[in-house]
Amino acid sequence: MALAYILFKLIAAVIAVVLFPVTIPPLVRASNSIDGVTLLAGYHTAYNVVGVLVLLPVINRFTRFVERILPERGSPPTRNLDPAALLTPIATVEAVRRTVARALETTCGSLATALSAVNQDASVSARRDMVPAAEAAAALRQAQEFMSAVSGPPESEDEQRRLTSTLHALDHASRLIETSGEKAEFGVPPGAAQDMRAREVCAEAMRGAASLAAEVAVMPASSDHAVELKPRPATMPSLESEKEFPAIGEATEQALAQLENCVKELGELRRDHRRTTLGSVASGVVTADEAIARVDAVRRIEALGYHAWRSAAHLVDRGV
Numbered sequence: 001m002a003l004a005y006i007l008f009k010l011i012a013a014v015i016a017v018v019l020f021p022v023t024i025p026p027l028v029r030a031s032n033s034i035d036g037v038t039l040l041a042g043y044h045t046a047y048n049v050v051g052v053l054v055l056l057p058v059i060n061r062f063t064r065f066v067e068r069i070l071p072e073r074g075s076p077p078t079r080n081l082d083p084a085a086l087l088t089p090i091a092t093v094e095a096v097r098r099t100v101a102r103a104l105e106t107t108c109g110s111l112a113t114a115l116s117a118v119n120q121d122a123s124v125s126a127r128r129d130m131v132p133a134a135e136a137a138a139a140l141r142q143a144q145e146f147m148s149a150v151s152g153p154p155e156s157e158d159e160q161r162r163l164t165s166t167l168h169a170l171d172h173a174s175r176l177i178e179t180s181g182e183k184a185e186f187g188v189p190p191g192a193a194q195d196m197r198a199r200e201v202c203a204e205a206m207r208g209a210a211s212l213a214a215e216v217a218v219m220p221a222s223s224d225h226a227v228e229l230k231p232r233p234a235t236m237p238s239l240e241s242e243k244e245f246p247a248i249g250e251a252t253e254q255a256l257a258q259l260e261n262c263v264k265e266l267g268e269l270r271r272d273h274r275r276t277t278l279g280s281v282a283s284g285v286v287t288a289d290e291a292i293a294r295v296d297a298v299r300r301i302e303a304l305g306y307h308a309w310r311s312a313a314h315l316v317d318r319g320v
Contacts, residue, residue: 004066012051019047078139081146090159092150097166097315098217099143103136104173104311105213111180111304112206115199137177143170165314172311179303194273195294198266202301205262208255209308215252216315256318263309266302273298 016023023043031039055062080098085091110132147167154160274295281291313319 004062007062007066008051008055011055012047015050015054016047019050078142081142086146086149087151089150089152089154090162092147093154093159093163093166096143096147096170097162099139099146100166100169100173100311101213101216101315103139103143104169104176104308104315105210105217106132107136107173107177107180108206108210108213108308111308112203112210115203115206115301118199133177133181137174137181140170140174140177162317165317165319168319169311169314172307172314176304176307176311179300179307192294194269194276195298198269198273198298198301201262201265201269202305205259205266205305205308208259208262209312212252212255212259212312212316252316256313256316259309259312263302263305266305270298270302 027039027043034042078099080095080102082095085095147170154163277286277291277294280286281288286294310319
């Protein structure tokens with residue numbers, strides 16, 4: 001940010017120098033009727049406005065140029081863990097919350113791609129590139145350590161609730177990564193309709209959770225605390241001690257409801273799949289080892305959906 005400001009000032013100054021032959025005569029004439037301080041302030045404002053007008057059409061190129069000169073420190077998931085935030089408990093919580101959101105977005109996006117790829121070709125392993133998962137896991141560990149270093153407990157009940165919700169989101173995101181890192185694969189024999197459906201629903205859940213996490217990661221700070229309170233919808237879980245909660249957009253409410261529906265469907269699929277798959281051993285359709293492996297795979301798929309849902313729900317203050 002500082003480098004961008006300096007470069008802007010330099011560009012504006014160069015423009016001002018180049019335009020001196022044009023601007024000096026009018027300034028001299030104006031000095032007869034306008035005092036020097038006012039004239040200087042007006043000239044300074046004018047060349048700043050000209051600088052903005054010159055850079056505005058190429059702002060994207062200018063931004064990329066600044067980023068190439070001075071890349072932002074730290075990996076994307078941990079950029080918010082600024083030590084300065086530790087001075088204020090609520091700032092610490094917000095930094096951790098955004099870190100969890102970025103880690104959840106990365107993990108769920110990777111899982112959605114892997115699950116979809118396996119359904120397109122059952123012979124393909126769902127073991128995705130583990131670098132994003134490793135980075136996300138490391139970011140969550142740093143976030144936990146960062147939270148432990150906070151200067152003191154939150155003061156208000158709202159801040160205490162936000163802290164608890166953020167810790168829940170952190171825990172579920174960590175469990176999600178732990179589950180996704182198990183050695184078992186998602187692939188199953190061709191023609192297993194229930195197995196394929198479980199992966200489809202889980203992939204949809206991962207995309208929904210990733211979308212919600214991305215929304216939290218970029219949410220303006222001004223909307224995090226100064227929000228309107230409204231009654232909790234009847235379709236959402238309620239807390240006995242909480243009758244109201246911060247409002248979020250209708251699209252976010254719908255996305256969270258859809259994610260919850262995916263998790264419920266995964267639970268039903270897991271129960272039916274277990275009964276059908278284990279029963280098929282007696283008829284000789286599959287071996288006991290194959291049946292147990294397939295049941296375990298769907299169990300893990302349900303766990304992935306559940307932890308993604310709970311983490312996303314707590315990130316948007318809709319956790320139980």
